[in-house]
Amino acid sequence: MEPNQQNKLDKDPKFIMRTAIFQANFKNLDSIREYVARAAKDAGFDEAGIYAIQLAADEASSNIIEHAYKTDDEGEIECTCNLDGDNLVIVFRDHGLSYEPDSIPQPNLTSKLNKRQIGGLGLYLIHQLMDEVHYESFDEVGNVLTLKKRIKG
């Protein structure tokens, strides 16, 4: 095994766990994407992986802004990126309403144009792009959404 490859399998000393807080407003989606992209890059993902992580993070944040905070931007989204073995783990915490992702029906991917439903796409994408998705809701406190993706460089 080449020295380079060996390094990727050990916990990369260059990777730093990081947390940032964003105001829950669509105009901050750019910043959130940049933030997770940097973490993904440091973790060793290739370009496709970095894009997938940005997209999942965008969809997750958009859901929080729209459903947890009902698009009123007084809330905050806390985003933490960390390594767990071979996985990048991204956690989104908010103090909004429960948005129960499990109750959203899966979109129909093959129905005709007029029958396609508009909702649920973001959540579906998150599940397709990430290896693990966990959602927890805490009464009166907020939600924790955990996304995990195995590092492929």
Add this chain to the structure above:
Amino acid sequence: MEIVTQKFKHCDLIIVKGRVDSYTAPKLGEAIDIINNEGRYKIVLDLSGLEFMSSAGFRTMLMGQRTCKRYNRGEIVLASLPKRTQEALDLTGFTTLFKIFPDQVSAVGNF
């Protein structure tokens, strides 16, 4: 995100540059609406400069396509769809809803 529009004889061209997400997707929707309000429903969406698109963008394109295809009066076609966006569109099954052309010229030629 930047939008530039151009009128051709048989269709309208919308060139999208940058990132389409929940914040910027409404601007794309507006550009489509403006064309539709003029009674025009044949649109080429040139995505060669697209860096990113979330499901907000997919929804905007879907709603535009519904309007344009109604009464068979037209459609939205996509030109120069970037690889990453195509992959995400494929995941959601949306690529079957649009004709996709490798470049602007062939897309405009569709009309």
